[in-house]
Amino acid sequence: MSLEIQPQASPAVEPVADSIAVEVVSPPFRPGLAGWVARGVVMAAVAAVVFLVPTVRGNVEVHIYTQAVIYAIIGLSLNVLLGYTGQISLGHQAFVGIGAFTSAYMVTVQGQPFLAAIGMAMVVGGIQALVLGAVSLRITGLYFALVTLAYGTMAEESLFNIQKLTGGSAGQPAPKPMWFTTDLRYYYLCLAFLTAVVWVDWRLMKTKGGRALAAVRENPRVAATFGTDVKVYTLMAFVVAGVFAGLGGALLAHNDTFVVRDLFNFQLALVFVIMTVVGGLRNRTGVVIGSAFFSLVGYFFDKLFSGGLHVPGIKVLPKEYAPIVIGPMLLLFTLTRHPGGMGQRIRPIQRWLRGGRFSSRDTHDDPTSSGGERVSDVRA
Amino acid sequence: MPTVLSRSALTSTAIAVGLAAALVATGSSQALVIGIITGAGYGLVALGLVLVYKSSGVFNFAQGEFGTVAIYALYRVHDKIGVPLIPAIVIALAVSVAMALVTERVVIRPLFDAPRVALLVATAGVALLAISLELWLGEARPRFIQPALGRLNRLSLFDVAVSDQRMLVLAALVILAVVLALFFSRTNLGLAILGVSQEPVATELMGISVRRLSSFIWALTGLLAGIAGILTAPVAGSFAPGFLTSTALIPGFTAAVLGGMKSLPGAFVGGIVVGVAQSLAVSSPAFHSIPGAGSVMIFVLLLIVLTVRPQGLLGRA
Numbered sequence: 257m258s259l260e261i262q263p264q265a266s267p268a269v270e271p272v273a274d275s276i277a278v279e280v281v282s283p284p285f286r287p288g289l290a291g292w293v294a295r296g297v298v299m300a301a302v303a304a305v306v307f308l309v310p311t312v313r314g315n316v317e318v319h320i321y322t323q324a325v326i327y328a329i330i331g332l333s334l335n336v337l338l339g340y341t342g343q344i345s346l347g348h349q350a351f352v353g354i355g356a357f358t359s360a361y362m363v364t365v366q367g368q369p370f371l372a373a374i375g376m377a378m379v380v381g382g383i384q385a386l387v388l389g390a391v392s393l394r395i396t397g398l399y400f401a402l403v404t405l406a407y408g409t410m411a412e413e414s415l416f417n418i419q420k421l422t423g424g425s426a427g428q429p430a431p432k433p434m435w436f437t438t439d440l441r442y443y444y445l446c447l448a449f450l451t452a453v454v455w456v457d458w459r460l461m462k463t464k465g466g467r468a469l470a471a472v473r474e475n476p477r478v479a480a481t482f483g484t485d486v487k488v489y490t491l492m493a494f495v496v497a498g499v500f501a502g503l504g505g506a507l508l509a510h511n512d513t514f515v516v517r518d519l520f521n522f523q524l525a526l527v528f529v530i531m532t533v534v535g536g537l538r539n540r541t542g543v544v545i546g547s548a549f550f551s552l553v554g555y556f557f558d559k560l561f562s563g564g565l566h567v568p569g570i571k572v573l574p575k576e577y578a579p580i581v582i583g584p585m586l587l588l589f590t591l592t593r594h595p596g597g598m599g600q601r602i603r604p605i606q607r608w609l610r611g612g613r614f615s616s617r618d619t620h621d622d623p624t625s626s627g628g629e630r631v632s633d634v635r636a
Numbered sequence: 637m638p639t640v641l642s643r644s645a646l647t648s649t650a651i652a653v654g655l656a657a658a659l660v661a662t663g664s665s666q667a668l669v670i671g672i673i674t675g676a677g678y679g680l681v682a683l684g685l686v687l688v689y690k691s692s693g694v695f696n697f698a699q700g701e702f703g704t705v706a707i708y709a710l711y712r713v714h715d716k717i718g719v720p721l722i723p724a725i726v727i728a729l730a731v732s733v734a735m736a737l738v739t740e741r742v743v744i745r746p747l748f749d750a751p752r753v754a755l756l757v758a759t760a761g762v763a764l765l766a767i768s769l770e771l772w773l774g775e776a777r778p779r780f781i782q783p784a785l786g787r788l789n790r791l792s793l794f795d796v797a798v799s800d801q802r803m804l805v806l807a808a809l810v811i812l813a814v815v816l817a818l819f820f821s822r823t824n825l826g827l828a829i830l831g832v833s834q835e836p837v838a839t840e841l842m843g844i845s846v847r848r849l850s851s852f853i854w855a856l857t858g859l860l861a862g863i864a865g866i867l868t869a870p871v872a873g874s875f876a877p878g879f880l881t882s883t884a885l886i887p888g889f890t891a892a893v894l895g896g897m898k899s900l901p902g903a904f905v906g907g908i909v910v911g912v913a914q915s916l917a918v919s920s921p922a923f924h925s926i927p928g929a930g931s932v933m934i935f936v937l938l939l940i941v942l943t944v945r946p947q948g949l950l951g952r953a
Contacts, residue, residue, distance in 0.1 A: 342753050346697070346760060391939050395946040398695060398756055402893065403938065405697075406886045410935040413928030522882070526764040533757055577772050584765035591758050592746040 285613050295609055310443050317555075318439040319511065324551040325446040326507045329453050331532045331547030332540065333500030336457065338529070339537035340469045341493045343389075343400045347408025348528045351498060353520030354411065355381050355505025357422045360430035360515045370433030374506045381502020382495045389494035393487050400494075408525055416517035427516040430509040446507055453500055454540055460496060465489050523580055530583040534590050536599020541606060546598050553579050651905065667915045673802050673871070675911015676809040680864040681880070681888030682895065682903035683816070684857035689897050690833030691846075691853045694755040698739060699888065700881030701766035702858045703865025706732035707875050708774055710866055729862040735766070736858025740851055748847075763881055770877035778876040805867045812863065813904060820900065829853060886931070887914065890938045896948020906948075913937055 287295065310318045330352055338344050345351065355377040362373035388407055392399040416422050436442045460466050468489045471479040480486055509515045527550055535546020558575035573581060590597050608614040681699055688696045709731035714724035743758045820826040831839040832849050840846050864884065869875045872883065891910045895902025917923050917933035926932060941948070 338753070338757075342751065344753055344756060391942050394942060398753060399893075399942060401695060401697075401756055402889050403942065406890065406931075406935045406938050409882075409886055410928065410931045413931040414926065417927035522878070523764065523767065526760055529757060529760065530764070571773055573772055577768055580764055580768040581772055584761040584768065587761040588743055588758060588765070591750075591754055591761070592743060595754075 287611055292611075295611070299609060306447070310440060315439045318443050320552065320555050322439065322443045322446050322511050323508070324548040325443065325450050326504050326511060327528075327531065327547040327551035328450055328544040329446075329500060329507065330504040330528055331535060331543045332453055332457055333497045333504060334528055334532040335535075335537060335540070335543045336493050336497040336500065337400075338532055339543075340461070340466075340473065341490045342473055343398065343490065343494075344529065345404040345497070346401050346522075346525055346529065347404035347406070347411070348501060349520040349522065349525040350404075350408040350411035350415075351381055351384060351501035352505035352508065352524075352528075353416060353515075353517070354384065355502035356430070356509035356515045356520075357416070357428060357505075358502070359506035360428040360509045361421055363431065363510075364429050370510070374503060377502040377506035378499045379502070381498040381500075381505070383498070385494040385498025385501075386491060389491050393490060408522060412517070412521060416520065422515070422517055425517065427514050428509075430513055430515055432510050432513060442511060446511070449503065449507060450544070453503070454544075457496075457500075457540060465492055469493055527579055527583055530587045534583075534586045534597050536597030536602075539597070539599025539603070542597055542599025542602060545602065549598075550579050550583060553582060651909075667919045668912060670802075670919075671912030671915035672908055673806050673809075673911070674868070674915060675887075675891075675908035676806065676904075677864050677868040677871075677907070678884055678887040678891050678910050679904035679907025680809065680812070680860050680867075681884045682891035682907045683900060684860040684864075685888055685892045686895065686897060686900055686903040687829070687833070687853050687860075688857050689892070691829070691836075691850060692744065692755070693752055694744070694759065695889070696857065697756065697760040697881075697885065698762040698766065699857060699861050700883075700885035701763045701878070702732045702736050702861035703863075703880035703884070704770065704875070704878060705735050705766060706862035706865045707869045707879060708770060711779065711875075725866060728866060729859060732862030732865070733855050733858040736854045736861070737851060740854035744850070744854070745847070763878075767878040767881065774877060778874040780874045799871075801870050805871060808863070808867055816900075825852070829856075886938075887911070887934055890934050890941070893938060893941050894948060899948065902948055910934060910937065 310321050313321075330348065333351075334345065334348060358377040358380045359373040362368040362376050363370065368376075384407075388403050389400060392403040417424060422428055432442050433445075436445045461469075468479065468484045471482070471484055472486050472489060476486055531547045531550035532543055533546075534550075535544070536542030554575050557578040561573075561575075594600065596603075604614050681703070684699050684702075685696055688694060688699070706728040710724055710728035713719045713727050714721060719727065739759075739762050743762060744755065747755050747758060820830055828839065828844050828849060829852070831842070831844065832846055832853075836846055861880065865880050868884065869879065872879075887910045888907065891906035892903045894906030894909055895904075913933050914930045917929040920929075923929040923933075
């Protein structure tokens with residue numbers, strides 16, 4: 257009986273299904289010729305700012321731009337921790353500092369070539385993160401934050417004072433590598449490293465491990481039920497973050513050509529965290545922009561308000577405190593009111609540049625919207 | 637509650653007495669006395685950390701700055717404007733309580749349903765904001781302060797001369813510990829806080845507003861941090877921006893972890909253990925060749941507790 261009814265019912269259903277399907281699969285938006293030209297112009301303008309502007313600026317300014325590029329590497333390192341694993345390092349100044357001192361020690365004391373020194377800094381960075389992570393992941397919760405905080409202070413007060421390794425308060429020289437002795441050439445070298453870091457980060461997130469991390473972030477229990485080893489993948493992310501931080505530290509050392517221990521204090525660790533969160537977690541472009549912003553804010557603050565910002569009735573705000581006064585305010589604003597950070601603001605622009613419409617609305621088939629964008633998506 | 641208190645109190649007293657006996661026997665009584673007094677300050681910070689952690693599940697990295705703000709307020713009001721000491725202390729404590737309440741209202745409450753890591757980042761942000769404001773509006777270099785009682789050494793503990801300031805700190809801490817123990821076991825408010833920290837849902841069902849208590853808990857932690865700041869700054873002799881964050885936050889957290897992040901008496905005892913361990917590391921000749929031995933000791937202690945006994949010294953697995 258039922259066999260006779262089915263052929264009758266199906267023709268009645270199918271046209272309905274078709275009409276729905278037609279509505280959903282609307283032809284994808286493609287810009288016209290003028291649209292592509294406009295996009296090309298914008299991309300060329302961005303590229304020109306990044307590649308050409310430093311060639312016409314003085315060495316002092318190029319040195320600061322290089323620092324912005326290196327901060328972007330450090331920001332991406334923290335993004336791996338905070339964005340992908342939902343854990344946070346409050347001792348990143350130690351990771352970066354140890355990378356810097358390792359590289360300086362290898363070049364100056366051991367007489368090793370630049371690449372070997374940088375490789376060593378990355379290895380040391382990875383090992384540190386692995387050990388600290390292994391200890392703190394024994395308990396559920398955010399103990400990595402505590403352990404790294406204590407580690408950072410310990411490094412500041414003890415490790416960085418070991419005369420033989422760091423040169424004590426005098427510091428350790430870290431000359432720029434051969435072929436890259438000018439500030440401009442070194443800037444391009446750092447840009448190349450940043451590109452490599454962005455590429456590695458992007459590819460890693462496409463691997464099984466990256467998808468596992470996304471699953472763990474979405475729901476740790478469900479991920480564990482499906483056989484995902486949460487701890488192993490989190491540790492893997494810690495190692496990646498440590499390697500990036502070590503690289504950032506080494507590049508920072510050779511940019512300054514001199515490593516001083518006082519640079520790596522607790523305030524710096526918090527600035528690293530702030531630039532990553534304000535930049536926008538899990539949005540590489542956002543993190544790069546946020547990091548560059550916080551690296552440059554002190555310098556441009558000084559240019560805008562030479563001698564510091566005169567707030568009526570209160571003391572002058574000097575430039576060296578500008579990042580740590582502005583930073584936390586932006587951080588708290590980002591967390592409570594605008595969880596996507598700068599990444600959320602630039603998302604429509606990114607979408608437009610890739611040939612989509614200029615809209616802030618997330619659509620499911622949009623590749624740029626994958627991975628979520630809110631800080632509060634991270635689960636502890 | 638009374639049974640829990642007596643159980644942990646017994647265990648902790650046993651540990652403390654054993655430790656003290658061992659140290660006096662080995663001739664390190666100097667380190668012991670100094671360590672206990674410093675450690676009691678850490679214990680106060682740890683108490684606040686545990687209270688907040690139990691009620692809202694967040695590591696409060698701004699705890700140290702609540703105390704530093706009190707020191708700055710005391711300095712402003714007492715030394716600059718010339719308000720007498722006792723009203724000045726009240727004002728200073730009010731400032732740190734106000735800062736804690738504002739933090740709760742502006743930062744913690746909007747993030748009530750947010751993941752814990754967002755809260756953690758937010759409290760670290762509050763800490764940096766406070767430090768930067770102290771740097772900007774105060775002065776970057778350390779300020780020296782006169783102890784309230786001068787540096788007389790009239791009394792001694794275990795044959796160790798102890799300055800009057802330290803004795804004052806010790807007396808204040810003992811009184812405070814007794815008051816807190818009474819507060820948590822005898823008053824409705826104290827019992828409600830314990831309830832919230834142990835079973836938030838059940839407490840809510842009993843008609844207690846968890847959100848309203850959250851404000852009160854933050855005010856209390858602000859008060860504890862303020863007292864810790866005011867008591868420890870004169871012993872240290874000087875203070876600079878971020879004073880309590882750099883001196884007491886990590887020891888405080890280590891103390892709280894020693895107590896398993898859950899037990900209030902455990903946190904206080906943990907503070908004393910951390911204080912003694914740190915002062916031993918600083919004074920012992922065996923560690924003289926290591927720069928910053930105190931912070932190395934605390935880091936190692938934290939790692940050991942997390943690897944060997946993550947549920948804390950007094951906790952059950």
